[in-house]
Amino acid sequence: MPLEGIRVVDWTIWQQGPVSTAMLADLGADVIKIEERERGDPGRGILSVMGASVEDRPNFYFEANNRNKRSVTVDLSKPEGQALVQDLVAHSDVFVQNFRKGVAGRLGLDSATLRARNPKLIYASATGYGPEGPDSGEPSFDHLGLARSGIMLAAGEPGMPPVGIAGGIADQMGAVMLAYGVMTALVARERHGVGQDVDASHLGSMAFLQGLSLSMRLMMGAAMPRMNRRCANNCLWNHYRCADDKWLALAMLQADRYWADFAAAIGRPELAADERFKDLPSRAQNAEAAVGILDERFAAKPRDEWIAILRAAPGDFIFTIVNDVGDLPDDPQMQANGYVTEFDHPNFGPTQMLGMPVGFSEMPGSVWRAAPELGQHTEEILLDVLGYDWERIAELRKLDVI
Numbered sequence: 001m002p003l004e005g006i007r008v009v010d011w012t013i014w015q016q017g018p019v020s021t022a023m024l025a026d027l028g029a030d031v032i033k034i035e036e037r038e039r040g041d042p043g044r045g046i047l048s049v050m051g052a053s054v055e056d057r058p059n060f061y062f063e064a065n066n067r068n069k070r071s072v073t074v075d076l077s078k079p080e081g082q083a084l085v086q087d088l089v090a091h092s093d094v095f096v097q098n099f100r101k102g103v104a105g106r107l108g109l110d111s112a113t114l115r116a117r118n119p120k121l122i123y124a125s126a127t128g129y130g131p132e133g134p135d136s137g138e139p140s141f142d143h144l145g146l147a148r149s150g151i152m153l154a155a156g157e158p159g160m161p162p163v164g165i166a167g168g169i170a171d172q173m174g175a176v177m178l179a180y181g182v183m184t185a186l187v188a189r190e191r192h193g194v195g196q197d198v199d200a201s202h203l204g205s206m207a208f209l210q211g212l213s214l215s216m217r218l219m220m221g222a223a224m225p226r227m228n229r230r231c232a233n234n235c236l237w238n239h240y241r242c243a244d245d246k247w248l249a250l251a252m253l254q255a256d257r258y259w260a261d262f263a264a265a266i267g268r269p270e271l272a273a274d275e276r277f278k279d280l281p282s283r284a285q286n287a288e289a290a291v292g293i294l295d296e297r298f299a300a301k302p303r304d305e306w307i308a309i310l311r312a313a314p315g316d317f318i319f320t321i322v323n324d325v326g327d328l329p330d331d332p333q334m335q336a337n338g339y340v341t342e343f344d345h346p347n348f349g350p351t352q353m354l355g356m357p358v359g360f361s362e363m364p365g366s367v368w369r370a371a372p373e374l375g376q377h378t379e380e381i382l383l384d385v386l387g388y389d390w391e392r393i394a395e396l397r398k399l400d401v402i
Helices: 016-026 042-049 060-066 079-090 111-117 142-149 169-192 202-209 211-220 255-265 280-285 287-298 303-312 325-330 332-336 378-384 390-398
Strands: 007-011 030-036 069-074 094-097 122-127 196-201 237-241 247-251 319-321 340-345 349-354
Touching (some): 007 016, 007 079, 016 030, 016 060, 016 069, 016 122, 016 169, 060 349, 079 111, 094 169, 111 122, 142 169, 142 202, 169 196, 196 202, 202 211, 237 287, 247 303, 280 287, 325 332
Parallel strands (some): 007 030, 007 094, 094 122
Antiparallel strands (some): 237 247, 340 349
Protein backbone atom coordinates (compact mmCIF):
# COMPACT_ATOMS: atom_id res chain seq x y z
CA MET A 1 0.00 0.00 0.00
CA PRO A 2 1.17 3.58 -0.62
CA LEU A 3 2.21 4.41 2.96
CA GLU A 4 3.66 1.02 3.86
CA GLY A 5 6.84 1.56 5.91
CA ILE A 6 5.61 4.84 7.45
CA ARG A 7 5.11 4.68 11.23
CA VAL A 8 2.71 7.07 12.97
CA VAL A 9 2.44 7.62 16.73
CA ASP A 10 -1.17 8.57 17.30
CA TRP A 11 -1.87 10.38 20.58
CA THR A 12 -5.41 11.50 19.77
CA ILE A 13 -8.93 11.02 21.13
CA TRP A 14 -12.53 11.36 19.96
CA GLN A 15 -12.86 11.98 16.17
CA GLN A 16 -10.85 14.78 14.54
CA GLY A 17 -7.41 13.38 15.38
CA PRO A 18 -8.26 9.66 15.17
CA VAL A 19 -9.88 9.93 11.74
CA SER A 20 -6.79 11.66 10.33
CA THR A 21 -4.58 8.79 11.45
CA ALA A 22 -7.14 6.18 10.35
CA MET A 23 -6.87 7.68 6.87
CA LEU A 24 -3.11 7.13 6.98
CA ALA A 25 -3.62 3.59 8.28
CA ASP A 26 -6.06 2.85 5.45
CA LEU A 27 -3.17 3.56 3.08
CA GLY A 28 -0.81 1.18 4.87
CA ALA A 29 0.88 3.29 7.55
CA ASP A 30 1.67 1.51 10.82
CA VAL A 31 -0.41 3.62 13.21
CA ILE A 32 0.31 3.06 16.91
CA LYS A 33 -2.46 4.51 19.07
CA ILE A 34 -1.30 5.75 22.48
CA GLU A 35 -4.11 5.35 25.00
CA GLU A 36 -4.65 6.23 28.64
CA ARG A 37 -3.76 3.16 30.67
CA GLU A 38 -7.06 2.37 32.38
CA ARG A 39 -9.87 3.84 30.27
CA GLY A 40 -8.30 4.53 26.87
CA ASP A 41 -9.76 6.85 24.26
CA PRO A 42 -13.10 8.15 25.60
CA GLY A 43 -14.56 7.24 22.22
CA ARG A 44 -14.53 3.65 23.44
CA GLY A 45 -17.32 4.45 25.88
CA ILE A 46 -19.44 6.87 23.90
CA LEU A 47 -22.19 4.37 23.03
CA SER A 48 -22.50 3.26 26.65
CA VAL A 49 -22.95 6.89 27.66
CA MET A 50 -25.72 7.11 25.05
CA GLY A 51 -27.35 4.01 26.55
CA ALA A 52 -26.67 1.79 23.54
CA SER A 53 -25.43 -1.78 23.91
CA VAL A 54 -22.32 -2.90 22.04
CA GLU A 55 -22.41 -6.53 23.15
CA ASP A 56 -23.72 -7.86 19.84
CA ARG A 57 -22.44 -5.19 17.45
CA PRO A 58 -19.32 -3.09 16.92
CA ASN A 59 -18.95 0.33 18.52
CA PHE A 60 -19.41 2.22 15.24
CA TYR A 61 -17.81 5.40 16.60
CA PHE A 62 -14.58 3.80 17.75
CA GLU A 63 -14.38 1.32 14.86
CA ALA A 64 -14.81 4.02 12.20
CA ASN A 65 -12.22 6.29 13.79
CA ASN A 66 -9.58 3.70 14.72
CA ARG A 67 -9.62 0.89 12.19
CA ASN A 68 -6.31 -0.50 10.95
CA LYS A 69 -4.43 0.68 14.08
CA ARG A 70 -2.50 -0.92 16.93
CA SER A 71 -3.03 0.11 20.57
CA VAL A 72 -0.51 0.72 23.36
CA THR A 73 -1.60 1.78 26.84
CA VAL A 74 0.67 4.18 28.74
CA ASP A 75 0.41 6.26 31.89
CA LEU A 76 1.76 9.58 30.67
CA SER A 77 1.69 11.10 34.14
CA LYS A 78 4.76 8.99 34.92
CA PRO A 79 8.23 9.91 33.59
CA GLU A 80 8.69 6.32 32.44
CA GLY A 81 5.54 6.57 30.32
CA GLN A 82 6.72 9.80 28.73
CA ALA A 83 10.10 8.23 28.03
CA LEU A 84 8.40 5.23 26.39
CA VAL A 85 6.48 7.46 23.97
CA GLN A 86 9.62 9.46 23.24
CA ASP A 87 11.35 6.18 22.40
CA LEU A 88 8.52 5.31 20.02
CA VAL A 89 8.79 8.70 18.34
CA ALA A 90 12.50 8.12 17.80
CA HIS A 91 11.51 5.07 15.73
CA SER A 92 8.67 6.79 13.85
CA ASP A 93 7.96 9.24 11.05
CA VAL A 94 4.91 11.11 12.31
CA PHE A 95 3.48 12.15 15.68
CA VAL A 96 -0.16 13.29 15.82
CA GLN A 97 -1.92 14.89 18.81
CA ASN A 98 -5.18 16.77 19.42
CA PHE A 99 -4.94 17.96 23.01
CA ARG A 100 -5.32 21.55 24.18
CA LYS A 101 -2.43 23.93 23.75
CA GLY A 102 0.18 23.33 26.46
CA VAL A 103 -0.83 19.77 27.40
CA ALA A 104 1.78 18.11 25.20
CA GLY A 105 4.51 20.38 26.59
CA ARG A 106 3.66 19.55 30.19
CA LEU A 107 4.07 15.84 29.37
CA GLY A 108 7.30 16.15 27.40
CA LEU A 109 5.54 15.48 24.10
CA ASP A 110 5.82 18.91 22.50
CA SER A 111 7.37 19.43 19.09
CA ALA A 112 10.74 20.73 20.32
CA THR A 113 11.25 17.86 22.78
CA LEU A 114 10.31 15.15 20.29
CA ARG A 115 12.26 16.69 17.44
CA ALA A 116 15.36 16.59 19.62
CA ARG A 117 14.96 12.81 19.47
CA ASN A 118 13.93 12.74 15.82
CA PRO A 119 14.95 15.83 13.77
CA LYS A 120 12.98 14.79 10.68
CA LEU A 121 9.75 14.14 12.59
CA ILE A 122 6.42 15.34 11.18
CA TYR A 123 4.60 16.75 14.23
CA ALA A 124 0.89 17.16 13.49
CA SER A 125 -1.73 18.86 15.67
CA ALA A 126 -5.51 18.88 15.30
CA THR A 127 -6.86 22.04 16.92
CA GLY A 128 -10.06 24.00 17.23
CA TYR A 129 -9.09 27.48 16.08
CA GLY A 130 -5.50 27.24 14.85
CA PRO A 131 -2.12 27.50 16.61
CA GLU A 132 -2.07 31.31 16.80
CA GLY A 133 -4.43 34.00 18.04
CA PRO A 134 -6.36 34.75 21.25
CA ASP A 135 -8.46 31.58 21.10
CA SER A 136 -5.68 29.18 20.10
CA GLY A 137 -5.75 27.52 23.53
CA GLU A 138 -9.52 27.17 23.74
CA PRO A 139 -11.09 23.69 23.62
CA SER A 140 -13.31 22.80 20.70
CA PHE A 141 -15.63 19.99 19.68
CA ASP A 142 -17.39 19.38 16.39
CA HIS A 143 -20.45 21.49 17.24
CA LEU A 144 -18.23 24.49 17.96
CA GLY A 145 -16.40 23.96 14.68
CA LEU A 146 -19.73 24.17 12.87
CA ALA A 147 -20.72 27.26 14.84
CA ARG A 148 -17.49 29.26 14.50
CA SER A 149 -17.10 28.49 10.79
CA GLY A 150 -20.41 30.04 9.73
CA ILE A 151 -21.82 26.89 8.16
CA MET A 152 -24.73 26.74 10.63
CA LEU A 153 -25.99 30.02 9.17
CA ALA A 154 -25.19 28.94 5.61
CA ALA A 155 -27.30 25.74 5.76
CA GLY A 156 -31.07 25.99 5.81
CA GLU A 157 -33.28 28.75 4.45
CA PRO A 158 -33.45 32.50 5.16
CA GLY A 159 -34.82 33.33 8.59
CA MET A 160 -34.11 29.91 10.08
CA PRO A 161 -32.05 29.72 13.28
CA PRO A 162 -28.55 28.20 13.06
CA VAL A 163 -28.79 24.67 11.68
CA GLY A 164 -26.83 21.85 13.30
CA ILE A 165 -25.41 19.20 10.97
CA ALA A 166 -25.22 15.64 12.25
CA GLY A 167 -22.30 13.27 11.86
CA GLY A 168 -19.27 15.14 13.16
CA ILE A 169 -18.77 17.10 9.94
CA ALA A 170 -16.27 19.62 11.36
CA ASP A 171 -14.29 16.81 13.01
CA GLN A 172 -14.28 14.82 9.78
CA MET A 173 -13.24 17.80 7.67
CA GLY A 174 -10.51 18.73 10.16
CA ALA A 175 -9.26 15.16 9.96
CA VAL A 176 -9.17 15.16 6.17
CA MET A 177 -7.15 18.36 6.10
CA LEU A 178 -4.74 17.12 8.76
CA ALA A 179 -4.11 13.91 6.82
CA TYR A 180 -3.56 16.03 3.71
CA GLY A 181 -1.03 18.11 5.63
CA VAL A 182 0.80 15.08 7.00
CA MET A 183 1.13 13.43 3.61
CA THR A 184 2.36 16.67 2.04
CA ALA A 185 4.92 17.03 4.85
CA LEU A 186 6.09 13.46 4.21
CA VAL A 187 6.66 14.29 0.54
CA ALA A 188 8.54 17.47 1.53
CA ARG A 189 10.72 15.48 3.92
CA GLU A 190 11.52 12.97 1.19
CA ARG A 191 12.40 15.70 -1.31
CA HIS A 192 14.02 18.28 0.96
CA GLY A 193 15.09 16.33 4.05
CA VAL A 194 13.18 18.41 6.60
CA GLY A 195 10.67 17.58 9.31
CA GLN A 196 8.07 20.17 10.24
CA ASP A 197 5.01 21.01 12.31
CA VAL A 198 1.58 20.64 10.69
CA ASP A 199 -1.65 22.09 12.09
CA ALA A 200 -5.24 21.68 10.88
CA SER A 201 -8.11 23.24 12.80
CA HIS A 202 -11.88 23.01 12.84
CA LEU A 203 -12.05 26.68 11.88
CA GLY A 204 -9.56 26.62 9.02
CA SER A 205 -10.86 23.34 7.60
CA MET A 206 -14.50 24.37 7.67
CA ALA A 207 -13.65 27.77 6.20
CA PHE A 208 -11.88 25.98 3.33
CA LEU A 209 -14.89 23.69 2.87
CA GLN A 210 -16.90 26.88 2.19
CA GLY A 211 -14.16 28.32 0.00
CA LEU A 212 -16.39 29.59 -2.80
CA SER A 213 -18.79 31.44 -0.50
CA LEU A 214 -15.94 32.85 1.59
CA SER A 215 -14.11 33.95 -1.55
CA MET A 216 -17.26 35.78 -2.64
CA ARG A 217 -17.31 37.56 0.72
CA LEU A 218 -13.62 38.48 0.40
CA MET A 219 -13.84 39.79 -3.15
CA MET A 220 -17.41 41.05 -3.46
CA GLY A 221 -18.26 42.03 0.10
CA ALA A 222 -20.98 39.47 0.82
CA ALA A 223 -21.10 35.69 1.16
CA MET A 224 -23.55 33.51 -0.73
CA PRO A 225 -26.96 33.90 0.90
CA ARG A 226 -29.16 31.08 2.09
CA MET A 227 -31.55 29.93 -0.62
CA ASN A 228 -35.32 29.81 -0.22
CA ARG A 229 -36.34 26.69 -2.11
CA ARG A 230 -39.79 28.04 -2.98
CA CYS A 231 -38.39 31.05 -4.82
CA ALA A 232 -35.05 29.83 -6.16
CA ASN A 233 -33.75 32.17 -8.87
CA ASN A 234 -33.02 29.17 -11.07
CA CYS A 235 -35.83 26.65 -10.78
CA LEU A 236 -33.61 24.08 -12.52
CA TRP A 237 -31.12 24.36 -9.65
CA ASN A 238 -33.43 23.08 -6.92
CA HIS A 239 -34.98 19.98 -5.41
CA TYR A 240 -38.53 18.69 -5.68
CA ARG A 241 -40.76 16.28 -3.77
CA CYS A 242 -42.31 13.48 -5.82
CA ALA A 243 -45.60 11.65 -5.26
CA ASP A 244 -43.98 8.94 -3.12
CA ASP A 245 -42.44 11.56 -0.77
CA LYS A 246 -39.00 11.03 -2.31
CA TRP A 247 -36.99 13.93 -3.69
CA LEU A 248 -35.14 14.72 -6.91
CA ALA A 249 -32.39 17.34 -7.20
CA LEU A 250 -31.82 19.27 -10.42
CA ALA A 251 -28.52 21.01 -11.19
CA MET A 252 -28.74 22.71 -14.58
CA LEU A 253 -26.61 25.82 -14.17
CA GLN A 254 -26.96 26.86 -17.83
CA ALA A 255 -30.72 26.70 -17.46
CA ASP A 256 -31.74 28.27 -20.79
CA ARG A 257 -29.95 25.47 -22.63
CA TYR A 258 -32.30 22.92 -21.04
CA TRP A 259 -35.54 24.82 -20.47
CA ALA A 260 -37.54 23.97 -23.62
CA ASP A 261 -36.70 20.27 -23.53
CA PHE A 262 -37.33 20.14 -19.79
CA ALA A 263 -40.72 21.81 -20.09
CA ALA A 264 -41.70 19.26 -22.72
CA ALA A 265 -40.42 16.36 -20.60
CA ILE A 266 -42.56 17.30 -17.61
CA GLY A 267 -45.64 17.65 -19.82
CA ARG A 268 -45.75 21.46 -19.92
CA PRO A 269 -44.24 22.37 -23.33
CA GLU A 270 -46.09 25.69 -23.35
CA LEU A 271 -43.82 26.97 -20.56
CA ALA A 272 -41.01 27.44 -23.09
CA ALA A 273 -42.99 30.20 -24.83
CA ASP A 274 -44.48 31.73 -21.68
CA GLU A 275 -43.14 35.28 -21.35
CA ARG A 276 -42.76 34.79 -17.59
CA PHE A 277 -40.35 31.90 -18.09
CA LYS A 278 -38.75 32.49 -21.50
CA ASP A 279 -35.21 32.90 -20.10
CA LEU A 280 -33.32 32.77 -16.82
CA PRO A 281 -33.83 36.46 -15.86
CA SER A 282 -37.57 36.11 -16.52
CA ARG A 283 -37.81 32.93 -14.47
CA ALA A 284 -35.85 34.61 -11.67
CA GLN A 285 -38.36 37.49 -11.65
CA ASN A 286 -41.18 34.95 -11.46
CA ALA A 287 -39.31 32.44 -9.35
CA GLU A 288 -42.12 31.52 -6.97
CA ALA A 289 -44.49 30.80 -9.85
CA ALA A 290 -41.89 28.74 -11.71
CA VAL A 291 -41.00 26.64 -8.67
CA GLY A 292 -44.70 26.24 -7.87
CA ILE A 293 -45.39 24.78 -11.31
CA LEU A 294 -42.49 22.32 -10.99
CA ASP A 295 -43.60 21.41 -7.47
CA GLU A 296 -47.05 20.57 -8.83
CA ARG A 297 -45.69 18.51 -11.71
CA PHE A 298 -43.21 16.47 -9.66
CA ALA A 299 -45.85 15.79 -7.00
CA ALA A 300 -47.95 14.04 -9.64
CA LYS A 301 -45.70 11.00 -10.16
CA PRO A 302 -43.38 8.82 -8.02
CA ARG A 303 -39.65 9.44 -8.24
CA ASP A 304 -38.71 6.35 -10.24
CA GLU A 305 -41.23 7.31 -12.90
CA TRP A 306 -39.76 10.80 -13.15
CA ILE A 307 -36.25 9.36 -13.42
CA ALA A 308 -37.35 7.18 -16.33
CA ILE A 309 -39.07 10.14 -18.04
CA LEU A 310 -36.12 12.49 -17.67
CA ARG A 311 -33.62 9.90 -18.87
CA ALA A 312 -35.69 8.98 -21.91
CA ALA A 313 -36.36 12.57 -22.96
CA PRO A 314 -34.03 14.60 -25.19
CA GLY A 315 -32.05 17.24 -23.33
CA ASP A 316 -29.39 15.32 -21.37
CA PHE A 317 -30.71 16.69 -18.08
CA ILE A 318 -28.47 16.92 -15.01
CA PHE A 319 -30.18 15.52 -11.94
CA THR A 320 -29.95 12.88 -9.23
CA ILE A 321 -31.84 11.48 -6.28
CA VAL A 322 -31.78 13.06 -2.83
CA ASN A 323 -30.52 10.37 -0.46
CA ASP A 324 -30.93 9.99 3.25
CA VAL A 325 -27.66 8.88 4.89
CA GLY A 326 -29.45 5.63 5.62
CA ASP A 327 -29.87 5.07 1.87
CA LEU A 328 -26.14 5.23 1.09
CA PRO A 329 -25.12 1.60 1.82
CA ASP A 330 -27.64 0.40 -0.80
CA ASP A 331 -26.84 3.04 -3.42
CA PRO A 332 -25.41 1.12 -6.40
CA GLN A 333 -22.79 3.82 -7.03
CA MET A 334 -21.57 3.52 -3.43
CA GLN A 335 -21.26 -0.23 -3.87
CA ALA A 336 -19.68 -0.20 -7.33
CA ASN A 337 -16.90 2.16 -6.27
CA GLY A 338 -16.13 0.57 -2.91
CA TYR A 339 -17.30 3.59 -0.93
CA VAL A 340 -18.89 1.01 1.36
CA THR A 341 -16.92 -2.14 1.95
CA GLU A 342 -17.06 -5.27 4.05
CA PHE A 343 -14.42 -7.01 6.13
CA ASP A 344 -14.36 -9.93 8.53
CA HIS A 345 -14.44 -8.51 12.04
CA PRO A 346 -12.77 -10.86 14.56
CA ASN A 347 -15.65 -10.49 17.03
CA PHE A 348 -18.68 -9.83 14.84
CA GLY A 349 -17.95 -11.54 11.53
CA PRO A 350 -18.78 -9.84 8.19
CA THR A 351 -19.11 -6.13 8.96
CA GLN A 352 -19.85 -3.26 6.61
CA MET A 353 -17.53 -0.26 6.91
CA LEU A 354 -17.01 3.05 5.19
CA GLY A 355 -14.63 2.39 2.33
CA MET A 356 -11.93 4.48 0.68
CA PRO A 357 -13.14 7.76 -0.87
CA VAL A 358 -10.14 7.81 -3.22
CA GLY A 359 -9.36 5.07 -5.70
CA PHE A 360 -5.83 3.98 -6.65
CA SER A 361 -5.24 1.88 -9.75
CA GLU A 362 -2.06 0.17 -8.53
CA MET A 363 -1.83 0.41 -4.73
CA PRO A 364 -5.31 0.81 -3.24
CA GLY A 365 -5.97 1.30 0.44
CA SER A 366 -8.37 -0.89 2.37
CA VAL A 367 -9.90 -1.80 5.70
CA TRP A 368 -7.72 -4.68 6.79
CA ARG A 369 -7.78 -4.64 10.59
CA ALA A 370 -10.49 -4.01 13.19
CA ALA A 371 -10.07 -1.19 15.68
CA PRO A 372 -7.82 -2.52 18.47
CA GLU A 373 -8.82 -3.66 21.91
CA LEU A 374 -7.44 -1.43 24.66
CA GLY A 375 -3.68 -2.09 24.89
CA GLN A 376 -3.97 -5.08 22.56
CA HIS A 377 -0.52 -4.57 21.04
CA THR A 378 1.44 -3.12 23.96
CA GLU A 379 3.84 -6.01 24.43
CA GLU A 380 4.15 -6.65 20.71
CA ILE A 381 5.23 -3.06 20.04
CA LEU A 382 7.57 -2.82 23.01
CA LEU A 383 9.28 -6.03 21.90
CA ASP A 384 9.35 -5.57 18.13
CA VAL A 385 9.57 -1.81 17.65
CA LEU A 386 11.49 -0.70 20.74
CA GLY A 387 13.48 -3.87 21.37
CA TYR A 388 12.58 -3.99 25.07
CA ASP A 389 13.15 -7.34 26.77
CA TRP A 390 10.61 -9.14 28.96
CA GLU A 391 12.35 -8.04 32.12
CA ARG A 392 11.97 -4.39 31.21
CA ILE A 393 8.34 -4.87 30.20
CA ALA A 394 7.61 -6.61 33.50
CA GLU A 395 9.15 -3.69 35.37
CA LEU A 396 6.97 -1.21 33.50
CA ARG A 397 3.89 -3.26 34.40
CA LYS A 398 4.96 -3.39 38.02
CA LEU A 399 5.21 0.41 38.03
CA ASP A 400 1.75 0.69 36.38
CA VAL A 401 3.30 2.52 33.43
CA ILE A 402 1.71 0.17 30.85
